[in-house]
Structures are given as structure tokens and as C-alpha cells.
Amino acid sequence: MAPAKYQKPPQAPPKFTATESSLIEDTKRLIARSRGVQDAIVRDVTPETATFAKVTLPMARDDNKMAIESHIIGFYQAVSTDQKLRDASTEAERLLDDFGIESSMREDVYKLVDAAFKAGESLDPESKRLLEKDHKSYIRNGLGVPAGPKRDRFKEIKKRLSEISIGFQKNLNEENGxxxxxxxxxxxxxxxxxxxxxxxxxxxxxxxxxxxxxxxxxxxxxxxxxxxxxxxxxxxxxNKCNQNVPLFQETVLLRDEAARILGYKNHAEFRIEDKMAKTPKTVDDFLGDLRTRLAPGGVREIERLLALKKEDIKKKGIKDVDEERYYLWDHRYYDRLLLERDYSLDQQKITEYFPLQTTIRGMLQIFEELFGLVFVEIMGEERDKIAETGKGSDIVWHEDVQLFSVWDDEGEGSGFVGYLYLDLFPREGKYGHAANFNLQPGYIDESGKRRYPATALVCNFSKPTPKKPSLLKHEEVVTLFHELGHGIHDLVSRTIYSRFHGTSTVRDFVEAPSQMLENWCWTPSQLKSLSHHYSYLSPEYQAAYAESSGGAKRPEETVPDELISNLISTKHINDALFNLRQLHFGIFDMTVHEPESHEDIKQLKLSETYNKLRKEISKLDGPELLNGGDWAWGNGQATFGHLIGGYDAGYYGYLSSQVYSADMFYTVFKANPMNGKEGRRYRHTVLERGGSQEEMQTLEDFLGRKPSTEAFYKELGLSG
Incomplete structure (x- = not known):
């Protein structure tokens, strides 16, 4: 049982009791309320009397309330086991998106926002940023285009893009091949x-x-x-989701058309204008420079792996295999074999030391120590006590879900922080990757009282078996830590408006905080503290281990130093190929969103472009060599949810964020990753800010200077 002071959070957790009809009814109620707020502003305010308090603030407060319900309404489609509930969630999201488009293109409201913006009032920095962002958002949503056919077409495109995005993700979630x-x-x-x-x-x-x-x-x-x-x-x-092929094609065409209606050269110019990079040229130069630097290393890595492949084929006597080429489906296999052969790295052995639950507990302890937090798991009767309905099953969406209340430790004031949910195993209809979802943002309400956030990690790790718990591969340990990093960002954020809460930053910064935390998974002391051999979890697991290992001597309880040393020595093995893979995604993204003309994007064969670029950039061969040069053998872009779900002309952010994350880690944490003083400074200077100020300002505040690429290139062995 949790200590008494942690038993009564000041805010109940969200409920997950929706039905198909309630999802739609609640959505329509939210839309009606929101529309009413906008109508009242238009009725009661004139351009002459427009101020931030009369125009932007009421809409921001409505946004706050809307987010408390709307995020969960849309969340069901990613996690519910009930097909009808998922479908209703999808329909609700479509209604919300349509209303969002309608709201963003209300000229009567825009005129008042424009007047408030031009009034030049003295506002607190976050409110000033909100007004500036809102004002620009109306222009970016077509209100800078004269009323008439062009603006109507722009609205039509926005609606269709919303429909496609929802359908595309639904196809991926429900893919069951x-x-x-x-x-x-x-x-x-x-x-x-x-x-x-x-x-x-x-x-x-x-x-x-x-x-x-x-x-x-x-x-x-x-x-x-x-x-x-x-x-x-x-x-x-x-080719698992080929129904998405025409949807992807239509998306890039519509995005290009919409950007040109707004007066931009292409969609990339439109999207990047508001990011840290500001221009497509900055992005193209960064990706091009990185490609030039990585290419020779990629070639060397392939030569080494190809030699291993030849040796392996000969040793195993495998017939009918092309041993002169290194194929896409060779890479995970020979990458693993190389690590085992040359670095004594037995991935299966390492996995035994990372049972899911003890690893999670270890990770939460790291966050407690670094950031001054306390995580209290809420189980059984404790759930009944804090649920508004008195039923613990109402505050989770599936029986597998774990729930934690999160608090500040005494040094941080012992206050409540929010709720963390973990949904860790695959099931039919569930979101198929690993991601953090904000369920309810934090903000300051009208009375000046804080509303606390709730956040969920949705992952797909292997389920326990009768003889083994769920065990994490090291790469999954890194993934879990990364996503927990997003979750912590979401929890500790302290903004006035939900609009800027947590991970609501520009896309080319949002990954940096989580990428920085991945370094803890490559630190000997932290790996040791996270590890716990599964045979020590219970007598049953001990017996199962003894049986599976043929009675071998029981391993040490924590991962041995030698194994840690072997693992860390492999951190940058085949790193060039890993980063060239990321470059392929980033360059494909820019290619489809940066055409010279609309005719060019119409003519571009997307599947061929995707596969050709992968070959040109990573040098890995595909089936095109075996089928007479047909480059349309696969439709990887149709499985690429990021490019439809918000990372369009932004996937480069995974690489550019690494520049910032490496700089922060090397400058502040490398010497002592568990420095609680710096951890708390990081929490308050970077994570708390969310998107409430310019992200470059956040970085400079933390580093004490402008960010540098030096640590990034040094980490990749590319400096000088």
C-alpha cells in the first residue's frame, strides 16, 4: 500500500467508460460548446474593442477544456479491443478535425484576433506567444487567401487530408496480416x-x-x-498495408496544392517555416552533409558484413543464395551475428537480465533520483478508492494497463504531478509501434488552479510465457526509456495553456529530451541498476531457467561487468548504416514534399522513389536485383505513419534533435549522469517549459550558449 500522503491525489484519474454512442454524443457536445464560445466572441466584441482577454483567452480556455475530453475520445482507436468503439473513436476524430478546420477558417473570428494582435498590449510572455501563434495560424489556414474559389478549394483539401490521415492510421492499427x-x-x-x-x-x-x-x-x-x-x-x-498506397499518393499531391494556394513554393517550405530549421535549404544542407560524412563508413560496414555473410553461407552449406550482394533482409541477421562473433555479444543472454517489470521499476527510480519525482503504482482496491465511480476498472481501458500516480519528492515540495499509464503488450487492433499519448494536458484554469496531466505509454513488447516473464532486448530497453522520457516531459510540464503543454513543441526539437535520456541505457552503472536476472524473480522461474539451461550454474543476479562492457563496445558498430537508414526516411520525406512543380509531384513514382533512394543512400540491395530491375517491389511508404501523422517535412527532426540531445548530454550529464542537481535544473529549464517559449531559447537557457554540432559528430566518430 502507498504511504498515506500519496493515497489521495487532488484530482481523480480520467475515466474510460465510453460507449460507441457516448463518444459521438460527447464529441458533438464539445463542438457545440466550442462553437458557442466563438459565436459569443463575434457577437460581443468588435475590432475596436478586441483585446487578448476578450478574444484569445476565452478560446484558449475552451481549448483547455476541450483537450481534457477530446484526447481520450481519439485515444480509443489506438487501444480499444472493441472494433465498434475504435470505429466510433475514428468517426469522432473526423468530426473534431472537421470542426477544427471550420474554426481555423472563420474569417469573423480572425478579424478580431487580428485586431487584438495589432493592439500591441503588454502581455506575459506565454500569452504573447499564444496570441502570435494563433494569429499566424489563421493565415496559414487560408485566411490570407482572398475569399472565393481558391480559399474554398483550400478548405476542401484540409478536410480531405484529415480524412486520409485518420484512415491511413486506422489501416495501420488494424493491420493483421x-x-x-x-x-x-x-x-x-x-x-x-x-x-x-x-x-x-x-x-x-x-x-x-x-x-x-x-x-x-x-x-x-x-x-x-x-x-x-x-x-x-x-x-x-x-507490402502489409497496400491499401494505404493511393492514400499516400493523394496526400502528397494535396499538400503540395494547398501550399501553393498559400503562396509557398512547396509543402516543405510551408511546414519548416515554423520549425527551428526555418527553411528547407537548412534541412537539405544538414541531411546532405550528414550523408556525405556517413557514406564511406556505410560502405566499409557493408564490406565487413558481406565477408561475414560469405563465411556463414559456406559454413552452413546454404545453396541458391547470392553471396556477392548484401540484401535488406540480410542486415538484422548479420548485424546480430557480427556482434556475437566479434564482440561476444549474446543478445539472448543480455535479454535474460531485463525482465520488463523490474526494468520499469529501475527506470522510474532513475527518474525519481534525477528529477525529484515519486511514482506510486495504483492497484487493486486502491483503484476503487481513487476512481470517481468507485470502480477501479473504470480508470483503465484494458486489464493489462498499469497506472501510477506521480508526485514531487520532498525536495520539490511533495505536490501532485499527474498520472502515468503503461500499456505494454500487443493485441489485435492496437497501435503497433511504441509511442507516448497525452490523455489530458496540464494547464492553469480560470480560478488560477492547476489542472494535472495524464499520459500513456503504448508499446508492444513480448508477453510473458509460463516459463519466462516478458524480457526486453537491449534495443527495447532503449525504446522504453525513450518513450518514458516523452511521458516525463508530458508530466512535469508547467504551462498556463494546454496548447503549449509537454511535448507540444516544434517537431525538430520534440525528440531531443527523450534522445538525450537514451544515453542512460549505455552507462555501466545505470545498466547494472536496471538489470535483474529473471531466475531470481520466483522459484518457478528459477526452476524453468535450470531446465532450459540444462542445469547450468545460475547466473549473477545483476548483469556481469564483462557483458556490460561488451554491450557498450558495440554502441557505434554499424552506426553508419543505422543513420543512413534514418537519412533515407528523412530524404524521402523531403523529396516528396519539395518538388520543383506540382506537375513533378504528379509524375513522381512514390514506391520506386522510396526503394531507389534507400538503395542510393544505404547501399543495401533489394529484390529489384532478383526481379529484372522492378523498383516497385514494395510500398514501404504505405506503412510509414509518421509522414501522415505530423512528421511530414519533419522527419529530419529525429536526426537534427540528436544534435541538441548530444550537446546537452555531453555538456551537462556525461561526467555524472545521476547528478540530481543538474537533473532538476534540466527538469525546470527544459521539460517544464513545453512549447511555451522559443525552443532555441530553452536550449540556450540550459546550455548557457548557442547549441553546437560538435558533440553530435564526435559521438558518430565524424568530427574533424
Missing amino acids: GLWFSPEELDGVPEDVLVSLEKGTGDNEGKLRLTFKYPDLFPTLKYATNPKIRQKLFVDNE
């Missing part, structure tokens, strides 16, 4: 993956069904010894 393989075909795949697969009946008797979900896909590409099986799985995974 898979392949049937015999156990022999899956030779080499770890036993704990195989035991979790669906067993076939009828025509598939004796076979196992491998899905395209990460816990099935990645281990099979890493361990399956049969290259033909890896090839089949890789190519089919690239």
Missing part, C-alpha cells in the same frame, strides 16, 4: 518467440503463424537462418 511457416523454416528463431505463435489447423496443420507485429517480425529477421524466409518476411512486411 501474417505468414504460415513450418518449424523447420523458422530454424534459429528463439524458442520463446515460437511458443507464442498461433498454431495452424486444417491446411496449416503443423505450421506457425508469424505476424508483422514487432515481437514476431524483428526476432525472425534477426535469427532465422533461412535467407529465403527472411526475404519473404521482409518483402511481405513492406
